[in-house]
Amino acid sequence: MxxxxxxxxxxxxxxxxxxxxxxxxxxxxxxxxxxxxxxxxxxxxxxxxxxxxxxxxxxxxxxxxxxxxxxxxxxxxxxxxxxxxxxxxxxxxxxxxxxxxxxxxxxxxxxxxxxxNPMFLMVSKSSDIESFKQLVEESQEYPFLYGSSGPGTLPHLAMAALTVNSDLKAEHVPYSGSGPAMNALAGNEIQIMADTETILENYDLRPLAVFADHRVEGYPDVPTMQELGLPALDFAVWxxxxxxxxxxxxxxxxxxxxxxxxxxxxxxxxxxxxxxxxxxxxxxxxxxxxxxxxxxxxxxxxxxxxxxx
Amino acid sequence: MDMILAAMGDAFTWQALLAIVIGTWAGIVIGGLPGLGSVVGLTIFLPFTFGMDVITSMALLIGVYCGSVYGGSITAILINTPGTPQSAATTFDGYPMTQQGRVDEALGWATFASFFGGVLSCVLLIFCAPQLAKFAVNFGSIEVFALVCLAMLCIVGISRGSLLKGLVCGMMGFFFSMVGSDPITGADRFTFGSYALSSGLDLIPVVVGAFALSEVFIRFSARDEEAAAIPEARLRFPSLREIGRRLIELVRGSFIGSFVGALPGTGAAAAAFISYASAQKLSPRRANLGKGEPDGIIASESSNNAVTGSAFIPTLALGIPGDVVTAMMMGAMVIHGITPGVRLMVDQAQTVYALFVVLIIVNVAMLILSKPSIGLFRYLFKMPLGFVMGGIVMFSFIGAVSVRGNPLDLVVAALTGILAYVLRRGGYPLAPLVIGMVLGPALESSLRRGLLISRGDFLSFFTHSGIATTLFVLIGLFLIWTAVAGVLDWRSRMAACRQPVPSSSSRA
The missing domain is CATH 3.40.190.150 (Bordetella uptake gene, domain 1)
Incomplete structure (x- = not known):
């Protein structure tokens, strides 16, 4: 012993x-x-x-x-x-x-x-949706599809949290990375995506809201989720x-x-x-x-x- | 015009040219060594580019990329072992030609077809990138599903002898590709509770086991020095007349490669199989395919090298990387302060033009460097067979583990090698296994994504878009064609049996 x-x-x-x-x-x-x-x-x-x-x-x-x-x-x-x-x-x-x-x-x-980097809620610039309110309204008739860079990734979670906490009706379609998802967004296979400023700036996208507790520098017109009357949704890619x-x-x-x-x-x-x-x-x-x-x-x-x- | 001249000036610096020569040559050698492929080559060279300017680093990486896609064909032809998965389809006709003593001719066609495909796709990239990118954007999940179904039919064509055996191997490859995380839900599948398996089976270890290791086992078990000896590698370029005769094959392969390369998430291996499948239906010499027909090498090599140029189309036009390799290039661009995106062509026009010039120089360099590279392999393969085979085993394992640094991949390569040996002994073709593994993930995820998009309505796939409908009609025609040809073949064989003297032209 x-x-x-x-x-x-x-x-x-x-x-x-x-x-x-x-x-x-x-x-x-x-x-x-x-x-x-x-x-x-x-x-x-x-x-x-x-x-x-x-x-x-x-x-x-x-x-x-x-x-x-x-x-x-x-x-x-x-x-x-x-x-x-x-x-x-x-x-x-x-x-x-x-x-x-x-x-x-x-x-x-x-x-x-x-x-x-905080995440933004984005739609294609070619779509006629200008605000989150409009997005929610249009989703009532026929649910939108949102993309992600894969199941269980941050873009997926941010959107899942948003659909649970708001009246937005949208379903998930996962892709194998942000690139293929952007391709699908450009071809209107999906309509919504949540991702960072890098993605937002590199493609023709329109931000509707930001998943942060304050407005982001450089995007003074993009409201936070709280300002839209939703619970504080804080998602960032870090x-x-x-x-x-x-x-x-x-x-x-x-x-x-x-x-x-x-x-x-x-x-x-x-x-x-x-x-x-x-x-x-x-x-x-x-x-x-x-x-x-x-x-x-x-x-x-x-x-x-x-x-x- | 000034812009193009300035871009030429950027590309024709001694640093860039030196980078092209080193990159291309290293790429050919890395591609030729079984197991070490494009991704490993780029991983090796990526850190060197951090200290270079943007054109030189792109020149080095593009050289490695294009060189490795071509280099894979050398070992595919010489020892029936594709150096990279992109060249798997080159073995179908390349190795039979070697066995017939036509190795110089086979290498010549592989080299010329690679060059032709590479240059044609550069031209398409320069003149039609925005249009092709637009078309690729309209190629959604359902269209990709239809295209992959069409490519899967290639299994039928290469399973000579027994369709059943081909399908068994194809399904086995498909199953291998399903191990690991579910692409849609993220849940683990077929991992038997083992965490190591949750990252799935990678393509490289399986290809290395199926081709390189099983080839080594076959050669050792043959105990026949004559048959196991590797013929001397020589290179003979096809004459202009021969090229003219097969020009249509070269153009078709290059266009298919350019087109498939522009679609995100497909890649050079898939392009080669799709191109080979089309040659099986459209080549005037299709009856000889699989028995040592240059058209087969052309189909495979022109299309896989055409991907190298067109993979830049979504990258440059939309900022979307078409495959792992272009994703790495995009990373290198970001390091040098160029952010790929929709405005790249406008904001960085000079850099983009310089990139085009570099791509063309790389293809020319590849043509010039093919001879010394093949000479190097001739020298390597002159060594005693034991050393050569030992070297192949060593590089196979290095390649298998270096893709993602997972020790499990060593076990996967070894077990696949043993399985492949048993299968080959039983007369099962191995190419369908690789096809299943390459196309399986694309088939599954595009089908399931398509069902999510159509809300579970499979019938709406057929009418989803003009492209999808056309592709499904082609699949239907292919199936009818194969069935009719099968019946005709069976009837003529029955007729031949009844006649006392069998006709020699009974094969359809």
Whole structure:
């Protein structure tokens, strides 16, 4: 019995020493294939971040299953101070409620939120719908179809929440990404889509409302959901950095400081400006609280919309 | 005009030309190695582009992309192992030609057809991009469903010997494509509770197992050094007269590729199968298809390289990437501050024109570099067979795992290899398996999306639009044609049996 206890203690010690050693190499997991929207931001973030941290880092694309495969790899590396994940909103705040995953929203050491863009409710510019009120009225006779970049993605959830909380009648048609959905919108196969400013600006789309608690700069005429007499619907596409559980407090601080310095650097700001990503830094505690809040809110939406029991 | 000259100036810098040469050559070699395909090639080169200017980085990436689509045909012809899934249809006629000792001719046709398809699609991209983009936009889920059904019929044509065996393999491929997340509801299917399987089976590991690994197993089990030896790769371009004779095949393949490439979510592999299916019905030499007929190589290679140009149509005209590869290119553009979208052609006209020039130079570079690249493969395949086969196994596994970094893909490749070996021993054709895997997801999601749009009314598919109706009529004609030809064939065989001297022209 004592020998068992000793070996357990020894194991714990090995574990502890392992977790204390921060090597010169850092693995940055991006849970999407190379070249995607998240990957591009991560690859612009990575060189500045690793310079701040004084390490050599490698971006590793581990794609699949709505970004949960790569995210699971970060969660499963408990105690490893040399791996972080550059994560999209969905993998942290939606997927754990949708299906059985090897991780939950509390399986990480939260480091920072980097960017966040509010979502807009949009219709094609060629349609004659000018306001949310008109959209609701026209949907009464024959329900509209709304697209999304896939089942259980943010565009899907935002629209599901909207149809539950308003009189809008619309049904969901998922596509394999924003691109095909935009093609369908241009061909009038679907009529409504919820997505970010990047999508709004790049295609011929008309914003009807914004899923945020205040009007967005550059769109003074686009009302918020509350102004339309609906409950506060807050949906944004954000990204952030997480590390596995069990890393030292010191390491967390190092990561957080490097992250803050990165998003405040001129180089990253210039990139974010070009890519239309709004920098929205949150430190470790704030970011964790934010994710937990979004996780609970999304869980409720999924339940209300009948997507989960 | 000034704009075009300025664009030429942008494209004809030494940096851009060097990038084209390096990119194209690397692309051909990467494409030729089984397992390593377009996506892996682009992933390798993407980080290098961050420090370059926008034209040079596009030149490098386009070179890798076009080169890899062509390169896949080299190993498809030489060792019956398509280097990339896009070249799977090239094996149907390419490898029989190699077995008949016509390897130089086969490689020549593959190279020329790739060049022809690439250039023709560039021309279409330059002159008809807005019109084609508009047409592609009208190609909704129901039209895509009809098109994919038409392409699926290609299984009938390539299952020589036994239609039943072909269908068994096709359904198996279709089933493989269904493992993982449901495209409409997001629920897990056929994962048996295993989290690793929830990301589904990727195409590359399955293709690598079905073609490359099973080929290695077959060659080792044959224990016949003569038969297993790889012929020396040489290249002989077709003469102008030969090209003239098959010009219509080249043009048809290129147009089909250009058109399919402009549709979002289809890609070069699907284009090659659709083009091959059309050659089976329309080529004047269709009776020889599958037995070493250059028309088969032309159908496959002209169409898959035509996709490389036309995949830019939705990207440039609408900002919608047509496939994974153009999505990566769009990412590279964003890094350099160019945001693709509806106004790209207006706001960044000079860059877009320079891109067109680059595409054409890449295709010319591909034609010039084909000879040294094939020379490299000739040198590689001269090594003892054990090394060559060992190398193929190694690259197959590297390719399988590097697509998305999932170790499960190694297991998938190995198991598919064993399954494919057993199937080939039983006389089952493997191409339908890949067709099912390539077209299955498009077929399923377009059908289910179409049903959502039509509110569950399948009959309204047939009258949804002029395009859909036309495609469904074509499917009907194809089925009647096949049935009638089958009956005629059966009757003439019956007649031949009754006669004491069998007629040699009993095959329809």
């Amino acid at each position: 004592t020998s068992l206890r000793y070996s357990l203690a020894a194991l714990a010690l090995i574990g502890a020493t392992h977790s204390a050693v921060a090597a010169d190499n850092l693995d940055i997991i991006v849970p999407f294939a190379a070249g995607g929207a998240t990957d591009i931001v991560a690859r612009s973030f990575e060189p500045i971040f690793s310079q701040q941290l004084g390490v050599t880092s490698v971006v590793r694309n581990v794609a699949g299953a709505s970004a949960t495969v790569g995210t699971a790899e970060v969660a499963n590396s408990e105690g490893n101070p040399n791996i972080i994940g550059y994560e999209p909103a969905g993998a942290l705040s939606i997927q754990p409620s949708l299906k059985k995953l090897p991780y939950g929203s509390d399986s990480f050491t939260y480091i920072c939120r980097t960017v966040s 990204q952030g950095v997480v590390a596995p559980k069990g890393i030292s407090e010191e390491r967390t601080q190092q990561y957080a400081e490097a992250c803050k310095a990165t998003v405040e650097s001129d180089k990253f700001k210039a990139f974010a400006d070009k890519a239309k990503a709004d920098i929205a830094y949150l430190g470790p505690e704030d970011f964790e609280a934010f994710v937990q809040k979004r996780f609970a809110a999304n869980k409720q939406v999924l339940k209300d919309a009948g997507l989960t029991p």
